[in-house]
Amino acid sequence: MDLVTLRDVQAAAVRIERIAIRTPLLPFGEDFWLKPENLQPIGAFKIRGAANAIAALEPSAVITHSSGNHGRALAYAAARRKIPVTVVMPDTSPKVKVDAIAALGAEIVMVPPPQRLEVAEKLAAERGATLIPPFDHPEVIAGQGTIGLEILEDLAEQPEADVIIVPVGGGGLISGIAAAVKALRPACRIIGVEPELAAESAESLQRDRLIKWPTEKTYQTVADGVRTAPSALTFAHMREYVDDIITVSDEEILKAVGVLATQARLVVEPSGAISVAAYLYRRGFLPGGRTAAVISGGNVDPELLRSCL
Template sequence: MISLDDIQDANRRINGHVRRTPLAVSPSLSEICGASVGLKLENQQTTGSFKLRGATNAILSLHTAARKKGVAAASTGNHGRALAHAARAVGSRATICMSKLVPDNKVFEVHRLGADVRIVGNSQDDAQKEVERLAEEERFTILPPFDNPHIVAGQATIGVEILEDIPDVNTVLVPLSGGGLAAGIATAIKSKHPHCKVIGVSMRRGAAMKASLDAGRPVEVEESPSLADSLGGGIGLDNQFTFAMCRDLLDDIVLLSEAEIAAGILHAYEREREIVEGAGAVGIAALLSEKIIRPAGPLVVVLSGRNVDMNLHRRVVNGEIDPFGGDK
């Protein structure tokens, strides 16, 4: 539903606006897996997550008049931060709607970058309804966090970089929420290397894309606090792009407990010297939990972001495996 040409256009468009992130081999994970494991360090992106790629591509694709009017989006934090940054860079303004479940540190950063922030309801769906109301009243352009071809094409540039660094990659583990990252990377990778497996990884609590794929259509899920807060939220009952792309392109989906996600955060910190949020740690967690069949060749794990509340991070690395209680 997006083409290789779309991805190449996005790659050219965002060049100079976002960072080409490193891909570092992990000796510890390579030893555990018996195969080379590389870490795609999107946690080192300018705004602390991969979201800057899609947001920048989408903003730069708008006509001048639309940029002048402003943009709006619902967000679990990282898309809002990225969109605020990208909008400010081109002289536009961003209005970001977030639910009460979004951590304070992420809300603060969106404020800091100059966006108008609205806290609405207890779910991503509640925040999206407010976005739609504001867009109707203010004539903002809605730039959603995942279900938009320019957003997906921007995230797909990660796949382009992975193939440039490891042309014979056998498996890619991608955090999975609304599907923009997973769908984009899968499109880029499989267009050049169709036999490479792309596996989505999410938390057990409220995995909307997995529930939707199991149901054969987009469905709503109950949102709960999770270490992988960035993976929360629904995919939209009127999802136009990412549901079908994930259905057709992903080879598997792995779900993790909070304890397993905590182990991924801890490993990233102690063994890789990387600070990652829960969503960014799920690929590592999937390997540590042995939920990924041992790969036959090079494997890449996408560390999608670092924007974790540092008090929460400290609690996890000090051994608190489920700060929110419940699922072990």
């Protein structure tokens, strides 16, 4: 299986430079930085992979499946090119994410969680549209990897990054970051973080084979953006490049959302806060050294945010 290369990620950086912003590295403690992708135009890192895939593939129509952020990113990027988009969403998706996608003019198809991929593939075949999945695609992975380039560049004038902590769901984000970072700085440790209730990647690496949990279990976690299992493609990247994956509880995730809001002044959704939850509450499981944590998104339900405060 061909893995995404540094050259792929560098090409993606050129394609997306006018649509995805270069988010800053924010100091948040001694030798600890936050990479706040919640500041992207659609509130999540997904804009990078979506914009790169659309630019590279030049589709006439797009279909995807998404819990929210990828669908919104595709709708945003496609609207700039007047490309129609259909987003198949699990019927458990937060209303704030559904409404945001609808506001961008995308067609939304709601389905039970286990059917999202099947329905998206069926619609793409029926309509002759291009399927751009949320993580299982090399152009999507390459786009997400541009975060890794930026982290290394922004710390280049200081002692380099020793550890990068990355949220893990389907694995596209950590696959792209790890592929880029390990090519430029092999000694940098790439650590993934998953909710305890959706720790399929951690178990897959432990068993050295792809493991999938039932959605009845993974959809219990409050971190709705990381409820999906890795694909064969993303698991291959993780097995090659990722040093470890640790887990955090939902309680720790929600506490991290509150800490980020009150101390870092960042509005972060639970999926985006899991990397910081690991740093705050599972420090003993992390390598030492200069550390950057990726905050993957900020599209949080207002009522949930209020409860965390």
